[in-house]
Amino acid sequence: MEQPTIAAKQPATxxxxxxxxxxxxxxxxxxxxxxxxxxxxxxxxxLEFTVTENSEVALCRCKRTGSPPYCDGSHQGLR
Ligand code: FES
Structure with a gap:
Protein backbone atom coordinates (compact mmCIF):
# COMPACT_ATOMS: atom_id res chain seq x y z
CA MET A 1 0.00 0.00 0.00
CA GLU A 2 1.22 3.46 -0.86
CA GLN A 3 2.50 5.43 2.11
CA PRO A 4 1.91 9.15 2.43
CA THR A 5 4.86 11.49 1.99
CA ILE A 6 6.50 12.66 5.20
CA ALA A 7 6.13 16.44 4.98
CA ALA A 8 8.06 17.02 8.24
CA LYS A 9 9.08 14.97 11.25
CA GLN A 10 7.46 17.26 13.75
CA PRO A 11 3.94 18.65 14.07
CA ALA A 12 2.77 22.13 13.16
CA THR A 13 1.73 23.92 16.34
CA LEU A 47 -9.49 15.07 6.35
CA GLU A 48 -12.11 17.67 7.20
CA PHE A 49 -12.20 18.76 10.82
CA THR A 50 -13.91 21.52 12.74
CA VAL A 51 -12.70 23.72 15.55
CA THR A 52 -15.41 25.32 17.69
CA GLU A 53 -13.30 27.72 19.77
CA ASN A 54 -9.82 29.22 19.53
CA SER A 55 -7.60 26.19 19.98
CA GLU A 56 -3.90 25.50 20.25
CA VAL A 57 -3.28 22.40 18.22
CA ALA A 58 -0.38 20.25 17.10
CA LEU A 59 -1.25 18.99 13.62
CA CYS A 60 0.63 16.00 12.26
CA ARG A 61 2.96 16.62 9.32
CA CYS A 62 4.63 13.19 9.24
CA LYS A 63 1.27 11.66 8.18
CA ARG A 64 1.85 8.62 10.38
CA THR A 65 -0.32 9.66 13.34
CA GLY A 66 -2.91 7.24 14.66
CA SER A 67 -5.25 10.10 15.56
CA PRO A 68 -5.36 12.44 12.57
CA PRO A 69 -5.24 15.36 12.18
CA TYR A 70 -3.45 15.58 15.52
CA CYS A 71 0.11 14.57 16.34
CA ASP A 72 0.26 11.46 18.53
CA GLY A 73 4.04 11.25 18.78
CA SER A 74 4.40 8.68 15.98
CA HIS A 75 6.94 10.96 14.26
CA GLN A 76 9.43 10.07 16.99
CA GLY A 77 9.76 6.56 15.55
CA LEU A 78 10.69 7.84 12.08
CA ARG A 79 14.21 7.95 10.70
S1 FES B 1 4.05 14.86 13.33
FE1 FES B 1 3.03 13.00 12.80
S2 FES B 1 2.73 12.02 14.71
FE2 FES B 1 3.80 13.83 15.23
Whole structure:
Protein backbone atom coordinates (compact mmCIF):
# COMPACT_ATOMS: atom_id res chain seq x y z
CA MET A 1 0.00 0.00 0.00
CA GLU A 2 1.22 3.46 -0.86
CA GLN A 3 2.50 5.43 2.11
CA PRO A 4 1.91 9.15 2.43
CA THR A 5 4.86 11.49 1.99
CA ILE A 6 6.50 12.66 5.20
CA ALA A 7 6.13 16.44 4.98
CA ALA A 8 8.06 17.02 8.24
CA LYS A 9 9.08 14.97 11.25
CA GLN A 10 7.46 17.26 13.75
CA PRO A 11 3.94 18.65 14.07
CA ALA A 12 2.77 22.13 13.16
CA THR A 13 1.73 23.92 16.34
CA UNK A 14 -0.86 26.54 15.57
CA UNK A 15 -3.67 28.51 17.14
CA UNK A 16 -6.78 27.91 15.06
CA UNK A 17 -9.86 30.07 15.03
CA UNK A 18 -13.28 28.41 14.96
CA UNK A 19 -13.95 26.99 11.53
CA UNK A 20 -13.60 24.05 9.21
CA UNK A 21 -10.20 22.91 8.04
CA UNK A 22 -8.83 20.30 5.66
CA UNK A 23 -5.81 18.42 6.90
CA UNK A 24 -3.42 17.10 4.25
CA UNK A 25 -3.18 13.31 4.53
CA UNK A 26 -1.03 12.67 1.44
CA UNK A 27 1.91 14.79 2.62
CA UNK A 28 2.32 16.49 -0.78
CA UNK A 29 0.65 19.79 0.01
CA UNK A 30 2.86 22.88 -0.09
CA UNK A 31 0.54 24.45 2.47
CA UNK A 32 1.24 22.06 5.37
CA UNK A 33 -0.51 20.93 7.41
CA UNK A 34 -3.48 21.83 5.23
CA UNK A 35 -4.66 20.51 1.87
CA UNK A 36 -3.75 22.38 -1.31
CA UNK A 37 -5.19 19.83 -3.74
CA UNK A 38 -1.88 18.03 -4.33
CA UNK A 39 -3.49 14.65 -3.43
CA UNK A 40 -5.05 14.55 -6.91
CA UNK A 41 -4.04 11.26 -8.51
CA UNK A 42 -3.06 9.64 -5.20
CA UNK A 43 -5.16 7.27 -3.04
CA UNK A 44 -5.32 9.94 -0.33
CA UNK A 45 -7.97 12.50 0.51
CA UNK A 46 -7.92 15.43 2.92
CA LEU A 47 -9.49 15.07 6.35
CA GLU A 48 -12.11 17.67 7.20
CA PHE A 49 -12.20 18.76 10.82
CA THR A 50 -13.91 21.52 12.74
CA VAL A 51 -12.70 23.72 15.55
CA THR A 52 -15.41 25.32 17.69
CA GLU A 53 -13.30 27.72 19.77
CA ASN A 54 -9.82 29.22 19.53
CA SER A 55 -7.60 26.19 19.98
CA GLU A 56 -3.90 25.50 20.25
CA VAL A 57 -3.28 22.40 18.22
CA ALA A 58 -0.38 20.25 17.10
CA LEU A 59 -1.25 18.99 13.62
CA CYS A 60 0.63 16.00 12.26
CA ARG A 61 2.96 16.62 9.32
CA CYS A 62 4.63 13.19 9.24
CA LYS A 63 1.27 11.66 8.18
CA ARG A 64 1.85 8.62 10.38
CA THR A 65 -0.32 9.66 13.34
CA GLY A 66 -2.91 7.24 14.66
CA SER A 67 -5.25 10.10 15.56
CA PRO A 68 -5.36 12.44 12.57
CA PRO A 69 -5.24 15.36 12.18
CA TYR A 70 -3.45 15.58 15.52
CA CYS A 71 0.11 14.57 16.34
CA ASP A 72 0.26 11.46 18.53
CA GLY A 73 4.04 11.25 18.78
CA SER A 74 4.40 8.68 15.98
CA HIS A 75 6.94 10.96 14.26
CA GLN A 76 9.43 10.07 16.99
CA GLY A 77 9.76 6.56 15.55
CA LEU A 78 10.69 7.84 12.08
CA ARG A 79 14.21 7.95 10.70
S1 FES B 1 4.05 14.86 13.33
FE1 FES B 1 3.03 13.00 12.80
S2 FES B 1 2.73 12.02 14.71
FE2 FES B 1 3.80 13.83 15.23
Missing amino acids: LTLRPGTYYWCSCGRSKNQPFCDGAHQGTPFAP
